[in-house]
Amino acid sequence: MSIRDLARHLDISIGTVSRALNGKADVNAETRERVLEAAKRLGYVPNQSGRSLRQGTTNTIGFMIESTIETVDGGGSFFMPVFEGVQSVFRRHHLDLVALLCGTDEDPASYLNRVVARRFVDGLIISATARNDPRIDFLLERNIPFVALGRSATKGDYPWIDLDFEGVAATAVERLVGFGHRRIAIGTPASDLNLGYLFLDGYKRALAASGIDFDPGLVLPANGHEEGGYQVASALLAQKPMPTAIILVNENMAIGLYRRLYEAGIHPGRDIAVIGFRESTQSRFLSPTLTCFRISLRDLGIKLAEALLSTLPAFAGQYPPERVALIWPMELVPGESDRTVPGAGTAHASTSIPGS
């Protein structure tokens, strides 16, 4: 099936078919729909050779993720459902999604530079935004369509969607303060990820609102995987007195944290209150189940895809141009891991607290 066959089938000129496929503005919406529908039905696939990103016609969108240690250990379970959501939108428009894998020992900005030079993507979704992220400047300068999964201190007019890290931290603190806790620790990323700054902000503001002084010694940096959680638990155990509660920025940490606490004879949900981050299959199967926050990663993927399409001129008819700037809310899912009252006896704490 060539573009010539497609034109003959539709009885439209090759030029019109080409302009319709390439999303040019001088083709009316009805004709474009007919052409796209026939292209899909007849299995027409454009040959990418000779096309470039600037023309916006590779029909491929890149989703850049960093295969850092954090991603290697835990990131897959986050990104796969997001990809699913992105694909569910892209498929309707004959766009394919590829994951661009930036190696552990590679500079993300250089990697992106190279990918862009290779010109096989029409647009990009970037993730793991740093506090200051040179990728954003680079993409803005070159006028390349993109959306950021994650905020950044880097300024500019670009679309982004981010999880509500401040909100999660604040809700967790308020909940724990409500149970009587005052010494509440947090496990935060040991890196320059912007989300760490947001999480800390939310934590500090909620403490202040409850009249609790901020204690830098209760901020425990670690990587966002099981091993990091194990280290956070060790840091907790080393403190005298031990904090009565801990809030984690990453759900993978909870597994290692539980393990280390159990080794020390400390039971999460009985001797210390634990609030994790994102609800996952793992969090539901932990014993005790983890109090955490729910998000539909598939819906997040859908919104990311729509935010990107609304920046592409070829889709202006279907996705009105807008600059998405969206903090994605997360819903508390009470588990068994934070049903503890500081200072209460063990038996008392595990039996008399009704939970929520």
Add this chain to the structure above:
Amino acid sequence: MSIRDLARHLDISIGTVSRALNGKADVNAETRERVLEAAKRLGYVPNQSGRSLRQGTTNTIGFMIESTIETVDGGGSFFMPVFEGVQSVFRRHHLDLVALLCGTDEDPASYLNRVVARRFVDGLIISATARNDPRIDFLLERNIPFVALGRSATKGDYPWIDLDFEGVAATAVERLVGFGHRRIAIGTPASDLNLGYLFLDGYKRALAASGIDFDPGLVLPANGHEEGGYQVASALLAQKPMPTAIILVNENMAIGLYRRLYEAGIHPGRDIAVIGFRESTQSRFLSPTLTCFRISLRDLGIKLAEALLSTLPAFAGQYPPERVALIWPMELVPGESDRTVPGAGTAHASTSIPGS
């Protein structure tokens, strides 16, 4: 930095530089090395426009994974370290890796067809091979370089690497029989994945070698994620008498299996022996720790990359042409989950068995 600049810098003709970059046979090895080294040092990135897969010069390799439910829930933690290993080889040769994400509701063969038509990859690594896999026929017909992660009943002369599913099943059966077990169940994939057939084969052969009759009722199909493990445990609990041991084809299943067993008051490692599949961070943090099998996923990725490069003419000098056909061994990692003797009292079983 254009190819012209590169040629001028090296004082070699543009044609020779181009042929060296494209791996043509009529450039001597020393010149090719000089060109590649300079291209790397000076940051030359070829423009992909107008190039095609047949010419082998997009410098991009695709790794096709299926974002099925299994992959969405658990696959990320498997593939990310494999990608890391692949990248560590490709980086030396200025090749980039992209993950080609085939959607849940999409036919893998059609997806691959489209990706190939788009011509932005020089070669492919395919995974999740089915018992009969039309992708293999398609790639062989079109003479497209690829390597399969996974065997298949589909015939042909192509390189593949696969985990030792038969060996894992056989070793697990032998170990459990050695502990005195006779009623040993297995959790296998509820799909047409080729690995399920291999796992079942190894199980049957090891039972036969121990003089134990094969009982089809002990083969419990489920998906390779936590929820699947929960279902396997429910199926176990429904049997009278309950099997005394279970071998899982997927490590993610163990989390759900533990949960369901605990709910029923059955303790893994005390009341039933459990052997999981792959050692992972999760398996180490489970209580009791899971007896499973070790594999370096990064090394697997390295070997996959080398197997692919040995099929690409451009790399014939560095990777002598060979057809890799490799069953990757996995090493038993004894945990606490299978230290149980069938028929022994609970206290006895949990204290007097030294383990291994």
